Amino acid sequence: MFTFDFLIRALIASVLSSLSLAIFSPFVSLRRISYLGEAFSHMAFAGIAIALVAGLSGRLVTLIFVIVLAYLIGWLSKRYKLEETNTITIFLSVSMAFAIILISLSSAYAFDLSSYLFGNVLLVSSADLILVGIMAALSLAFILIFYHQLFYLSYNAEMAQFLRIPVTFTNHLFLILLATNIVINLKAAGIILVSAQLILPAATIFNLVRRLPVVIFLSAVLAIIAAIGGFALSWWLNIPTGASIVMLEFVFFLISLTLRKRS
């Protein structure tokens, strides 16, 4: 019974985590900001290290750290007229370096680094599951409520702003929810693999369909199938769940490429 509960919880966490990231993926893809997923997840690693050393709540500290850093990058780039992608890359690497130094200096050196890097859905607790569930519901609600604003923000942010569409507010909300999504799903998806789940579903579906509401729906469906399939594969082959989900999503991506060529 214990094993069954534990497995069901891990499976539901995988599905909700993949779904939650996948419904952001069409907008991440259209806005060409997949590097942001990579950056946020690496910055989160520094947040985790700070929380670990200070003995504070891991998720809250990590989330605050990532959001503060994201705004700091925006401010620095504007203030000193720096290329934003360069600033992001610098902070991504420095965050990793900072995290490694903190962990190596702290008494918590023995903490399981690989479970943060690659994710371990089997470590998800009931409380984690509730958080992942809330995050998936919030992501879904956000996309449904702000669909048109996100659509025109992705088309041309400058023109959308001129036409008085509330793109600044929508963009702030989008980035905060993207960061939250990454931090909440780190345990299940892992720092290195979380960004793959933020781009692969939409990249696959855009090869087959170009109508955005259909792309969002099918990205979610594909992510759920990959989560269940990846979970089953990881169970049978005794391999990490996050990695098998990403590999399965990549296989779907390759199939979509061949179908696009044919069509």
Place this chain on the structure above:
Amino acid sequence: MISISELNYRIGEHAILQDINLDIAEGEFAAIIGPNGAGKSTLIKLILGLLPLQEGRIEIDGVPHLNWLKHHPMGYLPQDEKFDRRFPATAKDIVLMGLAAELKPAQRFSTSQKERAREAMQQTGCWEQAKKPIGALSGGEMQRVMLARAIVGGSKYLFLDEPEASVDQAGVKNFFVLLKELNQQGRTIITISHDLHTLTSFCSFLICLNKTLHCHDKTELINADIVHDFFGETTKIVHKSY
């Protein structure tokens, strides 16, 4: 009425616009002409709030322009709107963009808003392309779609930045006929153009700009000497036949 007074704009040490004083009355069909680097696009962008005001005042209907723009739709057809041709939008989606500010969160476009989009597209002659993806539209078709977006919100002002740039020669005259129709329906048109020959048949007010300003009413439009005196050797009057 658009009123500009004592407007100066510079980038670093380089003056782009100097001491601009200009009133554009309602109902005008105004054209801004001038050589490259004369500050034409800068002037339009300052009026539209797309560049920050450094010195001077701009008022629309007696209200500071940024306040006015916050509360009213403004028609604008940019010269080269950046967009991904593979972006999953139809022509109608782009026209509806002109009405998206009216939507509250979670709201969808109403039947009446879709009807307004249809009317705007019919007026600009692009309704047949409504369901086409934007990547399948020609330069001229996209121009009409963007014009429909500029008028769908019901703005009484319409700004255009070199609308003839992406239209073939034959299309330019038709496009200006369409603008004249919109002007006769009560819209004030302000367009940047290089095509003096076409402008003379349509516009009522010529704004010659070369950092500083010189204005003419229609009677003087065809006087090439005035334009030549103002711009010197940098500009030649080109007569095109369509």
